[in-house]
Amino acid sequence: MSDRRSFLRMIIMGTAGIVIAGCDRISQSSWGPKVLDSAEGLNRRVQALLSPSSSMAKEYTEADISPVFHANGTTMPTTPAYQTLMANQFRDYKLRVDGMVDRPAMLTIDDLKKLDTRTQITRHDCVEGWSAIGKWQGTLLSAVLDHVGVDPQARFVVFHCFDDMDVDTPYYESVDIGEARHPQTLLAFALNDQPLPIPYGAPLRLRLGRQLGYKQAKYLSRIELVRSFDAIGGGKGGYWEDQGYEWYAGI
Amino acid sequence: MVVNTESVAVTDIDAPAPEPPAPSRQWVYRHSLPIRIMHWINVIALTLMFFSGLQIFNAHPNLYWGNRSDEGKQLLSLAAHRDSAGNLVGTTRIGHHPFNTTGVLGVSKGSDGTPIVRGFPSWLTVPGPGWLAMGRRWHFFFAWVFVLNGLCYVGYSLARRHLQRDLWPTGADWRGIGRSIIDHLRFKHPRGAEALRYNILQRLAYLTVIFVFGVGIVLMGLAMSPRMDAVLSPLVEAVGGRQSARTIHFIIAWAFVAFVLIHVFEVLISGVFNQLRGMITGYYRVDTGGIDTAGAHTEGVDTGSIDESTPARAATAEEPPHE
DSSP states (O other): OHHHHHHHHHHHHHHHHHHHHHHHHHHHSSSHHHHHHHHHHHHHHHHHHHSOTTOOOOOOOGGGSOSSOOOOSOSSOOOHHHHHHHHTTTTTOOEEEEESBSSOEEEOHHHHHHSOEEEEEEEEEOTTSOEEEEEEEEEEHHHHHHHHOBOTTOOEEEEEEEEEEETTEEEEEEEEHHHHTSTTOEEEEEETTEEOOGGGTTTOEEEOSSSOGGGSOOSEEEEEEESOOTTSTTSSSSHHHHTTOOSOOOO | OOOOOEEOOOOOTTSOSOOOOOOEEEEEEOSOHHHHHHHHHHHHHHHHHHHHHHHHHHTSOEEOSSSOOOTTOOSEEEEEEEOTTSOEEEEEEETTEEEEOTTTSEEEEOTTSSEEEESSOGGGSSSSSSOHHHHHHHHHHHHHHHHHHHHHHHHHHHHTTHIIIIISOOHHHHHTHHHHHHHHHTTOOOOGGGGGSOOHHHHHHHHIIIIIIIHHHHHHHHTTOHHHHHHHHHHHHHTTSHHHHHHHHHHHHHHHHHHHHHHHHHHHHTTHHHHHHHHHTSEEEEEOSSOOGGGGGSSSOOOOOSOTTSTTOOBOSSSOOOO
Protein backbone atom coordinates (compact mmCIF):
# COMPACT_ATOMS: atom_id res chain seq x y z
CA MET A 1 0.00 0.00 0.00
CA SER A 2 2.72 2.44 0.94
CA ASP A 3 4.56 1.38 -2.21
CA ARG A 4 1.55 2.20 -4.29
CA ARG A 5 1.08 5.47 -2.48
CA SER A 6 4.66 6.51 -2.93
CA PHE A 7 4.42 5.50 -6.60
CA LEU A 8 1.30 7.61 -7.03
CA ARG A 9 2.97 10.46 -5.17
CA MET A 10 5.98 10.15 -7.44
CA ILE A 11 3.78 10.27 -10.56
CA ILE A 12 1.84 13.31 -9.37
CA MET A 13 4.88 15.20 -8.14
CA GLY A 14 6.86 14.18 -11.22
CA THR A 15 4.21 15.39 -13.66
CA ALA A 16 3.66 18.59 -11.74
CA GLY A 17 7.42 19.04 -11.53
CA ILE A 18 7.84 18.83 -15.30
CA VAL A 19 5.01 21.33 -15.90
CA ILE A 20 6.38 23.72 -13.28
CA ALA A 21 9.98 23.42 -14.43
CA GLY A 22 8.81 24.23 -17.97
CA CYS A 23 6.82 27.21 -16.72
CA ASP A 24 9.79 28.44 -14.71
CA ARG A 25 11.96 28.41 -17.84
CA ILE A 26 9.30 30.35 -19.72
CA SER A 27 8.99 32.81 -16.81
CA GLN A 28 12.72 33.49 -16.99
CA SER A 29 12.95 33.66 -20.76
CA SER A 30 12.94 36.96 -22.58
CA TRP A 31 9.81 36.18 -24.61
CA GLY A 32 7.64 34.37 -22.05
CA PRO A 33 6.73 37.33 -19.84
CA LYS A 34 6.05 39.43 -22.94
CA VAL A 35 3.51 36.91 -24.20
CA LEU A 36 1.90 36.69 -20.77
CA ASP A 37 1.94 40.51 -20.53
CA SER A 38 -0.23 40.80 -23.60
CA ALA A 39 -3.16 40.06 -21.29
CA GLU A 40 -2.57 43.23 -19.26
CA GLY A 41 -3.60 45.65 -22.01
CA LEU A 42 -6.57 43.45 -22.80
CA ASN A 43 -7.60 43.39 -19.14
CA ARG A 44 -7.35 47.17 -18.90
CA ARG A 45 -9.39 47.78 -22.05
CA VAL A 46 -12.04 45.17 -21.36
CA GLN A 47 -12.43 46.26 -17.75
CA ALA A 48 -12.78 49.88 -18.85
CA LEU A 49 -15.50 48.72 -21.22
CA LEU A 50 -17.36 46.63 -18.63
CA SER A 51 -16.77 49.01 -15.75
CA PRO A 52 -16.69 52.52 -17.26
CA SER A 53 -14.48 55.30 -15.96
CA SER A 54 -17.47 56.76 -14.12
CA SER A 55 -18.20 53.53 -12.19
CA MET A 56 -17.93 53.91 -8.44
CA ALA A 57 -16.42 51.58 -5.87
CA LYS A 58 -18.89 50.53 -3.21
CA GLU A 59 -18.92 52.75 -0.16
CA TYR A 60 -19.51 51.00 3.15
CA THR A 61 -20.95 52.06 6.49
CA GLU A 62 -19.24 52.81 9.81
CA ALA A 63 -20.18 49.31 10.97
CA ASP A 64 -18.10 47.77 8.18
CA ILE A 65 -14.82 49.45 9.17
CA SER A 66 -12.00 47.00 9.96
CA PRO A 67 -11.26 46.81 13.69
CA VAL A 68 -7.58 46.70 12.76
CA PHE A 69 -6.47 48.03 9.40
CA HIS A 70 -3.42 46.04 8.32
CA ALA A 71 -0.41 48.31 7.71
CA ASN A 72 1.68 46.99 4.85
CA GLY A 73 4.89 47.90 3.06
CA THR A 74 6.89 50.74 4.56
CA THR A 75 5.54 51.64 8.00
CA MET A 76 8.26 54.07 9.03
CA PRO A 77 10.27 55.91 6.35
CA THR A 78 13.87 56.40 7.39
CA THR A 79 14.92 59.13 4.96
CA PRO A 80 16.28 62.29 6.63
CA ALA A 81 13.75 64.50 4.84
CA TYR A 82 10.90 62.48 6.29
CA GLN A 83 12.45 62.18 9.73
CA THR A 84 12.80 65.95 9.88
CA LEU A 85 9.15 66.52 8.97
CA MET A 86 8.07 63.85 11.43
CA ALA A 87 10.04 65.47 14.28
CA ASN A 88 7.85 68.52 13.91
CA GLN A 89 4.55 66.58 13.53
CA PHE A 90 4.55 67.41 9.82
CA ARG A 91 3.81 71.08 10.51
CA ASP A 92 6.33 72.07 7.84
CA TYR A 93 4.94 69.63 5.31
CA LYS A 94 4.18 70.93 1.85
CA LEU A 95 3.12 68.89 -1.14
CA ARG A 96 4.90 69.98 -4.27
CA VAL A 97 2.77 69.89 -7.44
CA ASP A 98 4.68 70.48 -10.63
CA GLY A 99 5.50 69.13 -14.05
CA MET A 100 3.12 69.92 -16.88
CA VAL A 101 0.98 72.35 -14.91
CA ASP A 102 0.20 76.03 -15.37
CA ARG A 103 0.82 77.08 -11.78
CA PRO A 104 3.23 74.84 -9.85
CA ALA A 105 2.33 74.88 -6.17
CA MET A 106 3.49 73.98 -2.69
CA LEU A 107 0.41 72.96 -0.72
CA THR A 108 0.12 72.48 3.02
CA ILE A 109 -2.42 70.07 4.49
CA ASP A 110 -4.50 73.13 5.44
CA ASP A 111 -4.35 74.33 1.83
CA LEU A 112 -5.59 70.93 0.72
CA LYS A 113 -8.41 70.99 3.27
CA LYS A 114 -9.64 74.25 1.72
CA LEU A 115 -10.13 72.51 -1.62
CA ASP A 116 -12.98 70.07 -2.37
CA THR A 117 -12.73 67.26 0.20
CA ARG A 118 -14.53 63.94 0.59
CA THR A 119 -15.04 61.35 3.29
CA GLN A 120 -15.40 57.84 1.93
CA ILE A 121 -15.60 54.44 3.60
CA THR A 122 -14.07 52.15 1.03
CA ARG A 123 -12.36 48.81 0.82
CA HIS A 124 -8.64 48.49 0.34
CA ASP A 125 -7.60 45.36 -1.58
CA CYS A 126 -4.01 44.23 -1.46
CA VAL A 127 -2.34 42.41 -4.34
CA GLU A 128 -1.52 39.71 -1.78
CA GLY A 129 -5.21 38.95 -1.39
CA TRP A 130 -6.36 40.56 1.85
CA SER A 131 -8.90 43.36 2.23
CA ALA A 132 -9.56 46.02 4.86
CA ILE A 133 -12.17 48.73 5.13
CA GLY A 134 -11.36 52.22 6.33
CA LYS A 135 -12.87 55.68 6.44
CA TRP A 136 -10.73 57.99 4.38
CA GLN A 137 -10.89 61.72 4.38
CA GLY A 138 -9.04 63.67 1.75
CA THR A 139 -8.97 66.19 -1.04
CA LEU A 140 -10.18 65.20 -4.47
CA LEU A 141 -7.14 64.87 -6.67
CA SER A 142 -9.21 66.44 -9.45
CA ALA A 143 -9.60 69.55 -7.29
CA VAL A 144 -5.84 69.76 -6.87
CA LEU A 145 -5.35 69.33 -10.60
CA ASP A 146 -7.86 72.12 -11.30
CA HIS A 147 -6.14 74.29 -8.72
CA VAL A 148 -2.80 74.09 -10.53
CA GLY A 149 -4.16 73.87 -14.07
CA VAL A 150 -3.08 70.84 -16.09
CA ASP A 151 -1.45 71.07 -19.50
CA PRO A 152 -3.77 69.20 -21.90
CA GLN A 153 -0.72 67.32 -23.19
CA ALA A 154 -0.14 65.71 -19.79
CA ARG A 155 -1.20 62.04 -19.65
CA PHE A 156 -0.09 60.75 -16.28
CA VAL A 157 0.10 61.87 -12.68
CA VAL A 158 3.24 60.60 -10.98
CA PHE A 159 3.36 60.34 -7.18
CA HIS A 160 6.79 60.69 -5.60
CA CYS A 161 7.18 59.44 -2.05
CA PHE A 162 9.45 59.97 0.95
CA ASP A 163 10.10 56.30 1.59
CA ASP A 164 13.08 54.50 0.11
CA MET A 165 12.45 50.89 -0.82
CA ASP A 166 16.10 50.15 -1.49
CA VAL A 167 19.10 52.44 -1.32
CA ASP A 168 18.17 55.56 -3.32
CA THR A 169 15.10 53.86 -4.74
CA PRO A 170 12.15 55.89 -3.55
CA TYR A 171 8.64 54.56 -3.83
CA TYR A 172 6.66 56.13 -6.63
CA GLU A 173 3.47 55.44 -8.51
CA SER A 174 1.47 56.76 -11.43
CA VAL A 175 -2.09 56.81 -12.72
CA ASP A 176 -3.55 58.19 -15.92
CA ILE A 177 -5.48 61.45 -15.96
CA GLY A 178 -8.82 59.64 -16.12
CA GLU A 179 -8.16 57.69 -12.95
CA ALA A 180 -6.73 60.83 -11.32
CA ARG A 181 -9.98 62.69 -11.94
CA HIS A 182 -12.22 59.91 -10.60
CA PRO A 183 -14.38 61.13 -7.69
CA GLN A 184 -12.93 58.41 -5.43
CA THR A 185 -9.33 59.39 -6.07
CA LEU A 186 -8.28 61.26 -2.95
CA LEU A 187 -5.19 62.71 -1.42
CA ALA A 188 -6.07 61.37 2.01
CA PHE A 189 -4.98 63.14 5.18
CA ALA A 190 -7.16 61.23 7.67
CA LEU A 191 -8.04 57.62 8.40
CA ASN A 192 -10.98 56.74 10.64
CA ASP A 193 -11.34 60.38 11.80
CA GLN A 194 -7.71 60.64 12.91
CA PRO A 195 -4.87 62.47 11.17
CA LEU A 196 -3.30 59.87 8.93
CA PRO A 197 -1.03 57.73 11.17
CA ILE A 198 2.55 57.11 10.09
CA PRO A 199 2.15 53.39 9.19
CA TYR A 200 -0.60 54.38 6.73
CA GLY A 201 1.34 57.11 4.98
CA ALA A 202 1.35 60.29 7.10
CA PRO A 203 0.81 63.04 6.40
CA LEU A 204 -0.66 62.43 2.95
CA ARG A 205 -1.29 59.40 0.78
CA LEU A 206 -3.11 58.51 -2.39
CA ARG A 207 -6.42 56.64 -2.21
CA LEU A 208 -7.93 54.98 -5.28
CA GLY A 209 -11.32 53.30 -5.16
CA ARG A 210 -10.78 50.80 -7.92
CA GLN A 211 -7.16 49.67 -7.92
CA LEU A 212 -4.97 47.49 -5.71
CA GLY A 213 -3.13 48.76 -2.67
CA TYR A 214 0.31 49.08 -4.22
CA LYS A 215 -0.99 51.85 -6.51
CA GLN A 216 -2.03 53.89 -3.48
CA ALA A 217 1.25 55.55 -2.70
CA LYS A 218 1.93 56.61 0.89
CA TYR A 219 4.18 59.41 2.25
CA LEU A 220 3.57 61.69 -0.77
CA SER A 221 6.23 64.31 -1.28
CA ARG A 222 5.50 65.51 -4.80
CA ILE A 223 2.99 65.16 -7.58
CA GLU A 224 4.28 65.51 -11.10
CA LEU A 225 2.24 65.77 -14.28
CA VAL A 226 4.00 64.09 -17.19
CA ARG A 227 3.42 62.96 -20.73
CA SER A 228 5.37 59.76 -20.19
CA PHE A 229 6.93 58.04 -17.18
CA ASP A 230 9.58 56.23 -19.20
CA ALA A 231 12.40 58.29 -17.66
CA ILE A 232 11.20 57.91 -14.06
CA GLY A 233 12.56 55.14 -11.82
CA GLY A 234 12.74 51.91 -13.77
CA GLY A 235 10.41 53.33 -16.40
CA LYS A 236 7.41 51.11 -15.66
CA GLY A 237 5.40 53.73 -13.82
CA GLY A 238 5.89 52.59 -10.25
CA TYR A 239 8.19 50.91 -7.76
CA TRP A 240 6.31 47.60 -7.85
CA GLU A 241 5.77 47.88 -11.58
CA ASP A 242 9.55 48.03 -11.90
CA GLN A 243 9.60 44.73 -9.96
CA GLY A 244 7.27 43.09 -12.47
CA TYR A 245 3.80 43.94 -11.20
CA GLU A 246 1.16 45.26 -13.60
CA TRP A 247 0.84 49.00 -14.08
CA TYR A 248 -2.89 48.45 -14.44
CA ALA A 249 -3.92 47.19 -11.00
CA GLY A 250 -7.67 46.96 -11.47
CA ILE A 251 -7.40 43.19 -10.97
CA MET B 1 -26.03 7.92 -37.00
CA VAL B 2 -24.25 5.68 -39.39
CA VAL B 3 -22.41 2.90 -37.76
CA ASN B 4 -21.13 0.31 -40.09
CA THR B 5 -20.30 -2.85 -38.40
CA GLU B 6 -17.64 -5.16 -39.53
CA SER B 7 -17.85 -8.45 -37.83
CA VAL B 8 -14.72 -10.30 -37.18
CA ALA B 9 -15.59 -13.88 -37.86
CA VAL B 10 -14.78 -16.37 -35.22
CA THR B 11 -13.26 -19.21 -37.13
CA ASP B 12 -12.38 -21.60 -34.42
CA ILE B 13 -15.16 -24.10 -34.93
CA ASP B 14 -13.81 -26.46 -32.32
CA ALA B 15 -13.85 -23.95 -29.58
CA PRO B 16 -15.68 -25.20 -26.55
CA ALA B 17 -19.19 -23.92 -26.15
CA PRO B 18 -20.65 -21.63 -25.02
CA GLU B 19 -19.03 -19.11 -27.22
CA PRO B 20 -19.82 -15.49 -26.51
CA PRO B 21 -21.57 -13.65 -29.28
CA ALA B 22 -19.24 -12.97 -32.12
CA PRO B 23 -17.32 -9.86 -31.16
CA SER B 24 -17.63 -7.19 -33.71
CA ARG B 25 -15.86 -3.92 -33.69
CA GLN B 26 -16.79 -0.62 -35.03
CA TRP B 27 -15.12 2.71 -35.00
CA VAL B 28 -17.31 5.57 -34.07
CA TYR B 29 -16.30 9.13 -34.72
CA ARG B 30 -17.17 10.26 -31.24
CA HIS B 31 -15.57 13.64 -30.62
CA SER B 32 -15.40 16.22 -33.38
CA LEU B 33 -12.19 18.10 -34.01
CA PRO B 34 -13.31 21.39 -32.35
CA ILE B 35 -14.39 19.50 -29.23
CA ARG B 36 -11.06 17.68 -29.04
CA ILE B 37 -9.06 20.86 -29.50
CA MET B 38 -11.12 22.71 -26.91
CA HIS B 39 -10.79 19.79 -24.48
CA TRP B 40 -6.99 19.84 -24.61
CA ILE B 41 -6.77 23.63 -24.51
CA ASN B 42 -8.90 23.41 -21.40
CA VAL B 43 -6.53 20.85 -19.88
CA ILE B 44 -3.61 23.24 -20.36
CA ALA B 45 -5.49 26.33 -19.21
CA LEU B 46 -6.98 24.69 -16.11
CA THR B 47 -3.64 23.19 -15.11
CA LEU B 48 -1.82 26.51 -15.36
CA MET B 49 -4.68 28.42 -13.76
CA PHE B 50 -4.58 26.02 -10.82
CA PHE B 51 -0.82 26.10 -10.28
CA SER B 52 -0.53 29.87 -10.74
CA GLY B 53 -3.61 30.33 -8.56
CA LEU B 54 -1.86 28.53 -5.71
CA GLN B 55 1.13 30.82 -6.25
CA ILE B 56 -1.16 33.83 -5.82
CA PHE B 57 -2.85 32.23 -2.81
CA ASN B 58 0.57 31.78 -1.19
CA ALA B 59 0.99 35.57 -0.99
CA HIS B 60 -1.65 35.51 1.74
CA PRO B 61 -2.41 31.87 2.58
CA ASN B 62 -5.56 32.58 4.56
CA LEU B 63 -9.24 32.51 3.70
CA TYR B 64 -12.03 34.56 5.26
CA TRP B 65 -15.73 35.19 4.93
CA GLY B 66 -17.15 38.65 4.34
CA ASN B 67 -15.42 41.73 2.99
CA ARG B 68 -12.53 41.97 5.42
CA SER B 69 -9.47 39.94 6.33
CA ASP B 70 -9.67 40.25 10.09
CA GLU B 71 -6.85 38.63 12.00
CA GLY B 72 -8.10 35.65 14.00
CA LYS B 73 -11.14 35.19 11.75
CA GLN B 74 -9.51 32.86 9.25
CA LEU B 75 -11.58 29.98 7.91
CA LEU B 76 -8.41 28.38 6.62
CA SER B 77 -4.83 29.29 7.18
CA LEU B 78 -1.50 27.77 6.23
CA ALA B 79 0.95 29.06 8.79
CA ALA B 80 4.42 28.35 10.12
CA HIS B 81 6.20 28.68 13.43
CA ARG B 82 9.38 27.39 15.04
CA ASP B 83 9.19 24.67 17.65
CA SER B 84 11.31 24.68 20.81
CA ALA B 85 14.15 23.00 18.91
CA GLY B 86 14.08 25.76 16.31
CA ASN B 87 12.63 23.63 13.52
CA LEU B 88 10.02 25.07 11.22
CA VAL B 89 6.58 23.58 11.73
CA GLY B 90 3.82 23.99 9.15
CA THR B 91 0.31 24.21 10.53
CA THR B 92 -2.91 24.09 8.58
CA ARG B 93 -5.87 25.47 10.48
CA ILE B 94 -9.40 24.79 9.36
CA GLY B 95 -11.48 27.03 11.58
CA HIS B 96 -9.84 26.55 14.95
CA HIS B 97 -8.61 23.01 14.29
CA PRO B 98 -4.86 22.84 13.72
CA PHE B 99 -3.19 20.07 11.75
CA ASN B 100 0.53 19.55 11.49
CA THR B 101 1.24 19.64 7.77
CA THR B 102 4.99 20.23 7.85
CA GLY B 103 6.57 19.29 4.55
CA VAL B 104 3.53 20.04 2.42
CA LEU B 105 1.45 22.96 3.72
CA GLY B 106 2.83 25.90 5.67
CA VAL B 107 6.39 24.65 5.54
CA SER B 108 7.94 22.72 2.66
CA LYS B 109 11.29 22.26 1.03
CA GLY B 110 12.70 25.08 -1.05
CA SER B 111 14.83 24.66 -4.14
CA ASP B 112 17.94 23.95 -2.08
CA GLY B 113 16.17 21.30 -0.01
CA THR B 114 15.91 23.26 3.22
CA PRO B 115 12.48 23.86 4.75
CA ILE B 116 10.99 27.25 3.98
CA VAL B 117 7.79 29.01 4.95
CA ARG B 118 5.21 28.87 2.18
CA GLY B 119 1.54 27.95 1.91
CA PHE B 120 1.53 25.41 -0.89
CA PRO B 121 4.78 23.65 -1.82
CA SER B 122 6.86 24.69 -4.83
CA TRP B 123 5.83 21.56 -6.74
CA LEU B 124 2.26 22.85 -6.82
CA THR B 125 2.89 26.45 -7.88
CA VAL B 126 3.71 28.29 -11.09
CA PRO B 127 6.33 29.60 -10.95
CA GLY B 128 7.93 27.16 -8.52
CA PRO B 129 9.62 29.74 -6.26
CA GLY B 130 7.56 32.41 -4.51
CA TRP B 131 6.98 35.01 -7.24
CA LEU B 132 3.59 36.66 -6.99
CA ALA B 133 4.01 39.07 -9.92
CA MET B 134 4.81 36.23 -12.31
CA GLY B 135 2.08 34.00 -10.90
CA ARG B 136 -0.42 36.78 -11.64
CA ARG B 137 0.80 37.09 -15.20
CA TRP B 138 0.32 33.39 -15.80
CA HIS B 139 -3.06 33.42 -14.12
CA PHE B 140 -4.50 36.41 -15.97
CA PHE B 141 -3.16 35.24 -19.33
CA PHE B 142 -4.64 31.77 -19.06
CA ALA B 143 -7.82 33.21 -17.61
CA TRP B 144 -8.47 34.57 -21.10
CA VAL B 145 -7.63 31.22 -22.67
CA PHE B 146 -9.97 29.48 -20.22
CA VAL B 147 -12.85 31.94 -20.69
CA LEU B 148 -12.65 32.25 -24.48
CA ASN B 149 -12.24 28.49 -24.86
CA GLY B 150 -15.21 27.93 -22.56
CA LEU B 151 -17.38 30.39 -24.49
CA CYS B 152 -16.41 28.72 -27.76
CA TYR B 153 -17.27 25.34 -26.28
CA VAL B 154 -20.70 26.41 -25.07
CA GLY B 155 -21.46 28.23 -28.33
CA TYR B 156 -20.35 25.31 -30.47
CA SER B 157 -22.14 22.76 -28.33
CA LEU B 158 -25.39 24.70 -28.43
CA ALA B 159 -25.16 25.22 -32.18
CA ARG B 160 -24.43 21.56 -32.83
CA ARG B 161 -26.98 20.49 -30.23
CA HIS B 162 -24.25 18.58 -28.38
CA LEU B 163 -25.42 20.15 -25.12
CA GLN B 164 -29.08 19.46 -25.74
CA ARG B 165 -28.65 15.90 -27.01
CA ASP B 166 -25.69 14.54 -25.17
CA LEU B 167 -25.50 16.44 -21.90
CA TRP B 168 -29.05 17.44 -21.00
CA PRO B 169 -30.52 14.50 -19.07
CA THR B 170 -33.63 12.81 -20.45
CA GLY B 171 -36.49 11.52 -18.35
CA ALA B 172 -35.15 8.01 -18.75
CA ASP B 173 -31.77 9.21 -17.51
CA TRP B 174 -33.36 10.57 -14.36
CA ARG B 175 -35.29 7.36 -13.74
CA GLY B 176 -32.07 5.37 -14.02
CA ILE B 177 -30.10 7.51 -11.61
CA GLY B 178 -30.23 5.05 -8.70
CA ARG B 179 -28.99 2.25 -10.89
CA SER B 180 -26.30 4.47 -12.36
CA ILE B 181 -25.01 5.41 -8.92
CA ILE B 182 -24.77 1.76 -7.93
CA ASP B 183 -22.98 0.90 -11.17
CA HIS B 184 -20.49 3.70 -10.63
CA LEU B 185 -19.84 2.60 -7.06
CA ARG B 186 -19.19 -0.93 -8.30
CA PHE B 187 -16.98 0.44 -11.11
CA LYS B 188 -19.21 -1.20 -13.69
CA HIS B 189 -19.13 0.52 -17.00
CA PRO B 190 -21.32 0.00 -19.99
CA ARG B 191 -19.62 -1.55 -22.94
CA GLY B 192 -20.55 -1.57 -26.53
CA ALA B 193 -22.86 0.96 -28.04
CA GLU B 194 -24.22 1.92 -24.65
CA ALA B 195 -20.84 3.32 -23.72
CA LEU B 196 -21.25 5.91 -26.45
CA ARG B 197 -24.05 7.53 -24.61
CA TYR B 198 -23.26 9.67 -21.59
CA ASN B 199 -24.96 8.25 -18.52
CA ILE B 200 -26.89 10.39 -16.09
CA LEU B 201 -24.01 10.90 -13.69
CA GLN B 202 -21.72 11.93 -16.52
CA ARG B 203 -24.32 14.36 -17.79
CA LEU B 204 -24.84 15.88 -14.38
CA ALA B 205 -21.11 16.02 -13.74
CA TYR B 206 -20.34 17.75 -17.03
CA LEU B 207 -23.22 20.20 -16.69
CA THR B 208 -22.18 21.02 -13.12
CA VAL B 209 -18.55 21.48 -14.07
CA ILE B 210 -19.37 23.73 -17.03
CA PHE B 211 -22.20 25.82 -15.67
CA VAL B 212 -21.63 25.81 -11.92
CA PHE B 213 -17.87 25.42 -11.49
CA GLY B 214 -16.84 27.12 -14.73
CA VAL B 215 -19.21 30.06 -14.55
CA GLY B 216 -18.84 30.28 -10.77
CA ILE B 217 -15.06 30.39 -10.68
CA VAL B 218 -14.93 33.08 -13.37
CA LEU B 219 -17.53 35.22 -11.59
CA MET B 220 -15.75 34.81 -8.26
CA GLY B 221 -12.48 35.74 -9.96
CA LEU B 222 -14.06 38.88 -11.38
CA ALA B 223 -15.55 39.63 -7.95
CA MET B 224 -12.00 39.93 -6.59
CA SER B 225 -11.12 42.63 -9.11
CA PRO B 226 -11.49 46.07 -7.52
CA ARG B 227 -12.30 47.70 -10.86
CA MET B 228 -14.96 45.09 -11.70
CA ASP B 229 -16.39 45.39 -8.20
CA ALA B 230 -17.47 48.91 -9.09
CA VAL B 231 -20.12 47.29 -11.30
CA LEU B 232 -20.33 43.84 -9.68
CA SER B 233 -20.84 44.93 -6.09
CA PRO B 234 -24.38 43.42 -5.91
CA LEU B 235 -22.83 40.05 -6.79
CA VAL B 236 -19.94 40.57 -4.39
CA GLU B 237 -22.30 41.43 -1.54
CA ALA B 238 -24.64 38.57 -2.49
CA VAL B 239 -21.90 36.03 -1.84
CA GLY B 240 -20.93 37.79 1.38
CA GLY B 241 -18.09 40.06 0.25
CA ARG B 242 -14.80 40.08 -1.59
CA GLN B 243 -13.11 37.70 0.83
CA SER B 244 -16.05 35.31 0.50
CA ALA B 245 -15.59 35.46 -3.27
CA ARG B 246 -11.91 34.60 -2.80
CA THR B 247 -12.85 31.67 -0.56
CA ILE B 248 -15.45 30.38 -3.04
CA HIS B 249 -12.95 30.81 -5.89
CA PHE B 250 -10.50 28.65 -3.93
CA ILE B 251 -13.11 26.00 -3.12
CA ILE B 252 -14.25 25.75 -6.74
CA ALA B 253 -10.62 25.41 -7.85
CA TRP B 254 -10.32 22.34 -5.64
CA ALA B 255 -13.71 21.10 -6.82
CA PHE B 256 -12.23 21.19 -10.33
CA VAL B 257 -9.34 19.11 -9.03
CA ALA B 258 -11.78 16.62 -7.51
CA PHE B 259 -13.63 16.44 -10.83
CA VAL B 260 -10.40 15.92 -12.77
CA LEU B 261 -9.29 13.14 -10.40
CA ILE B 262 -12.63 11.33 -10.80
CA HIS B 263 -12.65 12.00 -14.54
CA VAL B 264 -9.15 10.59 -14.99
CA PHE B 265 -9.97 7.64 -12.73
CA GLU B 266 -13.05 6.82 -14.81
CA VAL B 267 -11.00 7.09 -17.99
CA LEU B 268 -8.41 4.74 -16.52
CA ILE B 269 -10.91 2.05 -15.59
CA SER B 270 -13.16 2.29 -18.63
CA GLY B 271 -10.56 1.56 -21.29
CA VAL B 272 -7.88 4.16 -21.04
CA PHE B 273 -6.46 3.73 -24.55
CA ASN B 274 -9.84 3.72 -26.22
CA GLN B 275 -10.89 6.82 -24.30
CA LEU B 276 -7.64 8.63 -24.98
CA ARG B 277 -7.78 7.70 -28.65
CA GLY B 278 -11.32 9.03 -28.72
CA MET B 279 -10.25 12.41 -27.38
CA ILE B 280 -7.12 12.61 -29.54
CA THR B 281 -8.16 11.19 -32.93
CA GLY B 282 -11.89 11.31 -32.40
CA TYR B 283 -12.35 7.60 -32.98
CA TYR B 284 -13.76 5.41 -30.28
CA ARG B 285 -13.92 1.66 -30.61
CA VAL B 286 -17.14 -0.10 -29.82
CA ASP B 287 -17.29 -3.83 -29.28
CA THR B 288 -20.87 -4.64 -30.09
CA GLY B 289 -20.50 -8.37 -29.61
CA GLY B 290 -20.55 -8.59 -25.86
CA ILE B 291 -22.77 -6.03 -24.28
CA ASP B 292 -21.88 -5.66 -20.69
CA THR B 293 -24.62 -6.35 -18.21
CA ALA B 294 -24.14 -2.92 -16.78
CA GLY B 295 -25.51 -1.55 -19.97
CA ALA B 296 -28.75 -3.45 -19.63
CA HIS B 297 -30.45 -1.08 -17.27
CA THR B 298 -31.31 1.63 -19.72
CA GLU B 299 -34.34 1.27 -21.81
CA GLY B 300 -33.40 1.15 -25.42
CA VAL B 301 -29.81 1.23 -26.42
CA ASP B 302 -29.32 4.53 -28.07
CA THR B 303 -26.65 4.14 -30.61
CA GLY B 304 -26.90 7.75 -31.59
CA SER B 305 -23.66 9.43 -32.26
CA ILE B 306 -22.34 11.46 -29.41
CA ASP B 307 -21.46 14.12 -31.85
CA GLU B 308 -24.16 14.77 -34.33
CA SER B 309 -22.07 17.21 -36.24
CA THR B 310 -20.39 14.54 -38.24
CA PRO B 311 -23.07 11.94 -38.72
CA ALA B 312 -21.50 10.24 -41.68
CA ARG B 313 -18.02 9.97 -40.37
CA ALA B 314 -18.29 6.59 -38.76
CA ALA B 315 -15.55 4.48 -40.10
CA THR B 316 -15.76 0.97 -41.30
CA ALA B 317 -12.17 -0.01 -41.00
CA GLU B 318 -10.51 -1.96 -38.25
CA GLU B 319 -8.09 0.86 -37.79
CA PRO B 320 -9.13 4.43 -37.41
CA PRO B 321 -8.66 6.30 -40.64
CA HIS B 322 -6.29 9.16 -40.57
CA GLU B 323 -7.70 12.56 -40.14
